[in-house]
Amino acid sequence: MLRAPARGDDKYSRGVLGVATGSEAFPGAAVLGVEAAVRTGVGMVRYYGPPTPTGLVLHRRPEVVTGTGRVQAWLVGSGIPGAIERTMDDNTHIGAALMAGVPLVIDAGALDRLQTVTSPAVITPHYRELERTLERTSAPLSLEEIQTDAAAAAARAAEALGVTVLLKGATTHIALPGGEPISVSLGTTWLATAGSGDVLGGILGALLASHAADISERGHAALAELAATAAALHGLAGVKASGGGPIAALDIARALPGVVAALLQMREGEASG
Numbered sequence: 055m056l057r058a059p060a061r062g063d064d065k066y067s068r069g070v071l072g073v074a075t076g077s078e079a080f081p082g083a084a085v086l087g088v089e090a091a092v093r094t095g096v097g098m099v100r101y102y103g104p105p106t107p108t109g110l111v112l113h114r115r116p117e118v119v120t121g122t123g124r125v126q127a128w129l130v131g132s133g134i135p136g137a138i139e140r141t142m143d144d145n146t147h148i149g150a151a152l153m154a155g156v157p158l159v160i161d162a163g164a165l166d167r168l169q170t171v172t173s174p175a176v177i178t179p180h181y182r183e184l185e186r187t188l189e190r191t192s193a194p195l196s197l198e199e200i201q202t203d204a205a206a207a208a209a210r211a212a213e214a215l216g217v218t219v220l221l222k223g224a225t226t227h228i229a230l231p232g233g234e235p236i237s238v239s240l241g242t243t244w245l246a247t248a249g250s251g252d253v254l255g256g257i258l259g260a261l262l263a264s265h266a267a268d269i270s271e272r273g274h275a276a277l278a279e280l281a282a283t284a285a286a287l288h289g290l291a292g293v294k295a296s297g298g299g300p301i302a303a304l305d306i307a308r309a310l311p312g313v314v315a316a317l318l319q320m321r322e323g324e325a326s327g
């Protein structure tokens with residue numbers, strides 16, 4: 055599910071990703087997600103968030119456009135606190151993304167707004183976030199139950215919530231309503247580092263924005279394949295960045311273009327026999 059630009063493409067036909075992540079409380083998450091999206095490959099990123107993360111994002115990535123506008127997908131919630139700590143500003147940014155009517159990647163602080171969502175969505179919780187998300191449904195699971203059978207927990211969440219679920223952990227479990235689940239285990243344990251999940255959100259957001267037609271044709275089947283691709287890119291970039299040693303989240307993002315290039319080359323090689 056990787057799409058290299060064709061000669062007829064321009065930035066808009068490649069897809070635009072809206073990013074509503076980061077807050078005054080966690081500004082760094084915005085930088086990590088945007089960096090990962092740009093490095094995965096997308097026509098343009100529009101960032102919509104509070105002043106501190108906006109300044110940091112522009113400082114690192116001047117190619118990013120700020121404010122709302124037409125996009126093919128939104129990434130929302132990484133680095134945004136839960137309902138009690140959220141500011142009015144945070145709620146405005148989350149709301150704009152969730153109500154836009156385009157495919158969504160929903161992470162962290164936006165997970166508690168899931169009941170308002172009507173567009174095709176992938177949620178990207180870790181185990182504790184999945185526990186909290188399921189608490190709000192008629193199919194709750196304890197943290198212990200999720201840890202014991204994470205694949206079953208992801209499947210139950212997909213059915214209960216009507217979304218594609220990417221459940222993060224040493225193995226990433228992807229489940230969709232009424233479809234075949236996928237597991238991805240290509241990473242390294244060094245990926246267990248702060249901001250690593252924020253990078254994954256950016257990768258997945260970029261993939262959704264660049265596959266809008268596929269998502270509208272094939273729905274959750276396409277979302278699940280895109281989620282698996284994102285988990286694979288994240289894992290392989292982690293391995294490449296690590297080389298057996300520690301990594302910081304930005305290192306994962308930095309390794310992405312090389313991983314994408316290698317996979318595209320492999321695919322071209324296979325296509326030409």
Ligand SMILES: NC(=O)C1=CN([C@@H]2O[C@H](COP(=O)(O)OP(=O)(O)OC[C@H]3O[C@@H](n4cnc5c(N)ncnc54)[C@H](OP(=O)(O)O)[C@@H]3O)[C@@H](O)[C@H]2O)[C@@H](O)CC1
Nearest residue numbers: 080081082083131132133134135162163182183248249252
């Ligand atoms: N650079 C950035 O901007 C980054 C931003 N980030 C953003 O932060 C937001 C929150 O994400 P999160 O996953 O940390 O939240 P959450 O699931 O509530 O976990 C809290 C749980 O952890 C536990 N706990 C805490 N400290 C612990 C300790 N020392 N040792 C052991 N346990 C400890 C704590 O336990 P308690 O203290 O309650 O006993 C509680 O159960 C989210 O929006 C994310 O995107 C991150 O991605 C990081 C980089």
Ligand SMILES: Nc1ncnc2c1ncn2[C@@H]1O[C@H](COP(=O)(O)OP(=O)(O)O)[C@@H](O)[C@H]1O
Nearest residue numbers: 180222223224242243245246248249250251252
């Ligand atoms: N033990 C592990 N081995 C391999 N990958 C891991 C391990 N623990 C976490 N990960 C990966 O690291 C990322 C952590 O994401 P997350 O918990 O959201 O962190 P953060 O909120 O700090 O960004 C996920 O992609 C997850 O799959």
